[in-house]
Amino acid sequence: MVRPPHIRDVAALAGVGVGTVSRVLNDSAGVADDTRERVRAAMDDLGYRPSNAARRLSLGRTQTLGVIAPFFTHPSVVERVRGIDDVVGDSAYDLVLFNVETSGQAEDALRRFARADRVDGVLVVSLPLSDDELTALQDQGIPVALVDVDDERLPHVSNDDVLGGTLAARHLLDAGHRRVAFVGDTVENPFGFTSSARRLEGFAAAMEEAGAPLAPECIRRGPHGREVAGLLARELLDLGEPPTAIFAASDVQAFGVLDAAARAGLDVPGGVSVIGFDDIDLAGAIGLTTVRQPLRESGRAGARLLLAALAGDGHEDAPALPELLVAARRTVGAPP
Amino acid sequence: MVRPPHIRDVAALAGVGVGTVSRVLNDSAGVADDTRERVRAAMDDLGYRPSNAARRLSLGRTQTLGVIAPFFTHPSVVERVRGIDDVVGDSAYDLVLFNVETSGQAEDALRRFARADRVDGVLVVSLPLSDDELTALQDQGIPVALVDVDDERLPHVSNDDVLGGTLAARHLLDAGHRRVAFVGDTVENPFGFTSSARRLEGFAAAMEEAGAPLAPECIRRGPHGREVAGLLARELLDLGEPPTAIFAASDVQAFGVLDAAARAGLDVPGGVSVIGFDDIDLAGAIGLTTVRQPLRESGRAGARLLLAALAGDGHEDAPALPELLVAARRTVGAPP
DNA sequence: CTGAAAGCGCTAACAC
DNA sequence: GTGTTAGCGCTTTCAG
Numbered sequence: 001m002v003r004p005p006h007i008r009d010v011a012a013l014a015g016v017g018v019g020t021v022s023r024v025l026n027d028s029a030g031v032a033d034d035t036r037e038r039v040r041a042a043m044d045d046l047g048y049r050p051s052n053a054a055r056r057l058s059l060g061r062t063q064t065l066g067v068i069a070p071f072f073t074h075p076s077v078v079e080r081v082r083g084i085d086d087v088v089g090d091s092a093y094d095l096v097l098f099n100v101e102t103s104g105q106a107e108d109a110l111r112r113f114a115r116a117d118r119v120d121g122v123l124v125v126s127l128p129l130s131d132d133e134l135t136a137l138q139d140q141g142i143p144v145a146l147v148d149v150d151d152e153r154l155p156h157v158s159n160d161d162v163l164g165g166t167l168a169a170r171h172l173l174d175a176g177h178r179r180v181a182f183v184g185d186t187v188e189n190p191f192g193f194t195s196s197a198r199r200l201e202g203f204a205a206a207m208e209e210a211g212a213p214l215a216p217e218c219i220r221r222g223p224h225g226r227e228v229a230g231l232l233a234r235e236l237l238d239l240g241e242p243p244t245a246i247f248a249a250s251d252v253q254a255f256g257v258l259d260a261a262a263r264a265g266l267d268v269p270g271g272v273s274v275i276g277f278d279d280i281d282l283a284g285a286i287g288l289t290t291v292r293q294p295l296r297e298s299g300r301a302g303a304r305l306l307l308a309a310l311a312g313d314g315h316e317d318a319p320a321l322p323e324l325l326v327a328a329r330r331t332v333g334a335p336p
Numbered sequence: 337m338v339r340p341p342h343i344r345d346v347a348a349l350a351g352v353g354v355g356t357v358s359r360v361l362n363d364s365a366g367v368a369d370d371t372r373e374r375v376r377a378a379m380d381d382l383g384y385r386p387s388n389a390a391r392r393l394s395l396g397r398t399q400t401l402g403v404i405a406p407f408f409t410h411p412s413v414v415e416r417v418r419g420i421d422d423v424v425g426d427s428a429y430d431l432v433l434f435n436v437e438t439s440g441q442a443e444d445a446l447r448r449f450a451r452a453d454r455v456d457g458v459l460v461v462s463l464p465l466s467d468d469e470l471t472a473l474q475d476q477g478i479p480v481a482l483v484d485v486d487d488e489r490l491p492h493v494s495n496d497d498v499l500g501g502t503l504a505a506r507h508l509l510d511a512g513h514r515r516v517a518f519v520g521d522t523v524e525n526p527f528g529f530t531s532s533a534r535r536l537e538g539f540a541a542a543m544e545e546a547g548a549p550l551a552p553e554c555i556r557r558g559p560h561g562r563e564v565a566g567l568l569a570r571e572l573l574d575l576g577e578p579p580t581a582i583f584a585a586s587d588v589q590a591f592g593v594l595d596a597a598a599r600a601g602l603d604v605p606g607g608v609s610v611i612g613f614d615d616i617d618l619a620g621a622i623g624l625t626t627v628r629q630p631l632r633e634s635g636r637a638g639a640r641l642l643l644a645a646l647a648g649d650g651h652e653d654a655p656a657l658p659e660l661l662v663a664a665r666r667t668v669g670a671p672p
Numbered sequence: 673c674t675g676a677a678a679g680c681g682c683t684a685a686c687a688c
Numbered sequence: 689g690t691g692t693t694a695g696c697g698c699t700t701t702c703a704g
Contacts, residue, residue, distance in 0.1 A: 006681060017691040022683055032689060053392040053453040054681030057696050062389065064432065072418040075411070082408040085435050094448075096400065096432045099421050112430075117389040117697095226621060255621040262623075285562060285591040286622050287598075342697060353675040358699055366673060390697030393680050453681095678701085687692080 005046040014042035025050055062120050064094040065306065068109045069125035071099050073224060075252060076278045076295050077126050080147055083299020084123060091307060093120070100127060107133055113142065121306045124149060125299070128194055143309040147302035148195055155309060157301040157321065161195045164291045164324045165202025168247045168275050171289070171326045173210050176334050177245040177273060180207060181218035181236045183229050183257055184249030196221075196249040199277060203247055218243050229256030230263075237264045237272065244335035245273035251283045251290055258288070258331070269333030279327050287330035294322040341382040350378035361386055398456050400430040401642065404445045405461035407435050409560055411588060412614040412631050413462050416483055419635020420459060427643060429456070436463060443469050449478065457642045460485060461635070464530055479645040483638035484531055491645060493637040493657065497531045500627045500660045501538025504583045504611050507625070507662045509546050511609060512670050513581040516543060517554035517572045519565050519593055520585030532557075532585040535613060539583055554579055565592030566599075573600045573608065580671035581609035587619045587626055594624070594667070605669030615663050623666035630658040 007025075011018045016039060023031050024039040031039075042048075056062050065088060069077050081097075088095055096119060098109035106127050113119055121143040128149060129137075137144050137154075146156035172180050182203060185196035204214045217239060220232035229248060236243055237260060248254035254276030258268060266272050276283060279292035301319045343361075347354045352375060359367050360375040367375075378384075392398050401424060405413050417433075424431055432455060434445035442463050449455055457479040464485060465473075473480050473490075482492035508516050518539060521532035540550045553575060556568035565584060572579055573596060584590035590612030597604050604610055612619060615628035637655045 008681085011691095018682080019684080019692070020690055023690085026683080028684095030689060035689075051393075051453045051681050053389070053396075053398065054696090055683080056389040057387075057393045057680085057698090058682045058684085060389075060696070072414065072421070078408065078414060082435075085408070085433075089435065094432050096430050097421075099418075099425065117387045226617065255618060259621055281562065282591060282618050285595050344697085347675095354698080355676075355700075356674055359674090362699080364700095368673060371673080387697055390680090391699080393682090393696085394698045394700085396680070674704085676701105676703085678699105680699090681696105683694105683696090685692105685694085688690085 004051075005048045007048075007050065009046055010039065010042045010048050013046060014039045056117065060117065062117055063092055064096050064119050066096050066098060066109075066113055066119035066122045067125065068098045068100050068106060068122060068127065070101050070127065070224075071097065073101060073252075074126060074250070075280045075282070076250060077148075079280060079295035080125050080299035080302075083296035083301075084125075084147070084303040085299075086296070087300050087303040087307065093307075107136075110136055113137075113140070121145070121310050123147060123302055123306055125302070126195070143306060145302050145306035145309065147298055150195075150198065155305045157298050157305060157319065158195070159293045159298065159321065159324060161198035162202035162205075164277060164293065165199040165204070165247075166206040167202075167324060167326050168199070168277065168291050169203045169206035169210070171275060171328070171332060172245045172247065172273065173207070173212070175245070175273060175332055177243075178212040178335070179218070179241065179243050180212070180214065180245045180247060181220070181243035182214065182247050182249070183220050183222075183232045183236070183253050185224045186221050196224075199247075199249050224250070224253070226252050226256040226259070229253035230260040231256075233257040233260035234264065237261065237266065243272070245275070245332065248274065248276045251276040251278040251280045251288060254283075254288055254290065254331075255286075258286075268331050271336055273332040273335070275326075275332055283327070284329070289329045289332040290327050291324055292327045293324050297321055340387075341384045343384075343386065345382055346375065346378045346384050349382060350375045392453065396453065398453055399428055400432050400455050402432050402434060402445075402449055402455035402458045403461065404434045404436055404442055404458060404463065406437050406463065406560075407433065409437060409588075410462060410586070411616045411618070412586060413484075415616060415631035416461050416635035416638075419632035419637075420461075420483070420639040421635075422632070423636050423639040423643065429643075443472075446472055449473075449476070457481070457646050459483060459638055459642055461638070462531070479642060481638050481642035481645065483634055486529065486531075486534070491641045493634050493641060493655065494531070495629045495634065495657065495660060497534035498538035498541075500613060500629065501535040501540070501583075502542040503538075503660060503662050504535070504613065504627050505539045505542035505546070507611060507664070507668060508581045508583065508609065509543070509548070511581070511668050513579075513609060514548040514671070515554070515577065515579050516548070516550065516581045516583060517556070517579035518550065518583050518585070519556050519568045519572070519589050521560045522557050532560075535583075535585050560586070560589070562588050562592040562595070565589035566596040567592075569593040569596035570600065573597065573602065579608070581611070581668065584610065584612045587612040587614040587616045587624060590619075590624055590626065590667075591622075594622075604667050607672055609668040609671070611662075611668055619663070620665070625665045625668040626663050627660055628663045629660050633657055 011021045100106045126148040150158040222228040276290035279290045347357045436442045462484040486494040558564040612626035615626045
């Protein structure tokens with residue numbers, strides 16, 4: 001709890017100037033080996049740790065990266081952030097998190113970054129950006145990378161969600177389903193399309209192509225979450241002609257659908273089939289059939305993209321991710 | 337991407353000195369109302385945002401709080417952090433996250449905080465601290481609060497895990513079980529007891545008291561995780577005289593146990609009963625019987641504790657949390 | 673009530 | 689090679 005040693009204390013003890021100490025600190029060339037040693041020794045003696053507040057001010061860099069994402073409602077996002085942490089953890093950057101559950105709050109978070117000396121770069125995960133938000137970011141000139149956001153204007157990594165939807169449709173079709181339904185997220189952002197919307201797109205197109213187009217009443221959307229998805233599924237199940245299979249835009253929503261089925265006294269997959277999307281850890285635990293996407297790897301890729309931008313390595317292309325596939329487990333069977 | 341306006345630009349435009357602008361910025365008293373207005377107008381005009389790097393240096397405060405926790409392997413921790421975010425989000429502090437999966441890494445994270453100007457305070461979640469780590473923290477004089485860590489030496493909020501274990505035992509006993517088993521975490525830290533250990537303590541004591549002491553071979557521990565728990569459960573199920581019920585120290589581990597039971601062809605609760613701990617969101621989704629603890633609220637409480645310490649509000653006592661109770665669902669039944 | 677000036681602790685350009 | 693010094697942008701005495 002004593003006053004921490006400063007650079008000039010080190011300089012004094014080592015009998016050099018602060019400039020030299022700074023050079024040692026930053027591994028700059030042009031310091032004699034023995035001087036360097038002497039300075040190092042002095043730092044150790046004093047237990048010296050540079051103040052990064054001062055360093056920030058003087059460098060104009062913060063050594064921290066901001067992550068804007070809906071952490072708490074989306075386990076898949078946690079997994080993506082885990083990937084981000086994998087690569088950022090090895091760098092010199094800290095991660096500051098801004099939790100955001102709606103696009104509106106995202107603007108707020110973006111504003112907190114309004115000043116470039118708050119973070120050196122921003123990672124936006126699973127949040128479609130409005131044009132305003134996007135231009136605001138660009139105006140600030142702060143490097144950004146998007147994860148699970150399909151926006152061509154910025155470096156981004158995203159899956160082919162349309163394909164994912166197609167895969168889900170094919171899997172259901174193969175099992176013999178013709179009347180299927182979709183449970184996904186509300187389209188809350190007119191500017192960017194959510195992954196949920198793209199999954200529906202591929203799903204609907206594939207069903208249509210197979211001559212079994214999705215009925216309008218079989219498309220249900222609501223705020224992301226297990227409970228809501230359960231409610232939506234219940235509506236579906238209560239239909240005069242209920243679907244024989246339901247595609248949920250995320251595993252969390254699939255869990256809600258499963259719950260609704262159980263409450264409705266329907267066996268899965270005997271009474272109704274269910275397929276999810278993401279393949280989060282718990283999906284395997286309960287045998288949910290789902291479209292697997294490389295969550296953690298997407299975070300890694302996004303982080304690398306941002307780090308590359310920060311290092312000025314030119315515009316690195318979005319790296320290829322492992323491809324999507326259906327993890328067939330126990331919740332899809334033949335129609336009743 | 338233009339150079340952001342500085343305090344002196346504002347001062348110039350408003351026709352005042354930088355000192356006055358600073359005063360307006362900080363809502364300090366002693367500025368004439370009209371001057372204040374004029375300065376405000378100038379700030380708006382310029383779209384001025386103070387540099388917090390500079391502010392930090394000059395204030396000696398960082399306005400950020402560090403959170404050290406095993407985020408990615410423990411959904412329960414995510415929920416606690418959510419509580420932290422609830423209260424910190426409303427304050428002026430940012431949250432910087434340090435993911436840590438083992439006690440060893442915790443020391444590392446702590447070291448990153450070695451200098452007080454990195455964060456103003458630290459929240460440690462679900463990680464027992466060694467004496468070294470603890471004294472290191474104290475030496476730095478940086479305020480700390482612990483969540484789900486039972487260490488009397490620091491402000492902390494924790495549940496009565498011993499009681500939780502007791503509740504689990506009683507629930508199983510009430511259902512008629514006499515030969516029960518435990519699956520929990522490795523004791524990796526000889527200095528602090530993990531919640532897992534305390535849960536076992538209460539569990540074992542209650543069983544013993546009921547005249548049905550836990551057999552040594554019925555206590556299995558391993559690194560936290562679903563997979564490992566599944567393996568441990570498998571061992572249990574393969575015992576000559578397998579337990580009729582298993583208490584998992586966390587829901588994640590309970591999922592592993594459930595999985596192992598399914599693989600062993602055992603019905604739950606027909607073939608074996610399972611009870612977990614935490615009551616994370618997904619527990620309800622799959623009907624897991626578990627000991628519910630107030631996760632999110634514990635995070636909130638911890639954050640409040642830290643904020644109070646930061647505000648110098650003296651030593652606030654750990655707030656009372658909602659009590660533990662068994663959420664009885666579908667995984668506990670009579671012994672086979 | 674307000675302006676001027678001295679730091680906060682470090683980096684980097686510039687001399688020696 | 690190494691010391692000196694001028695900032696980085698703000699806060700906060702200290703005068704006036």
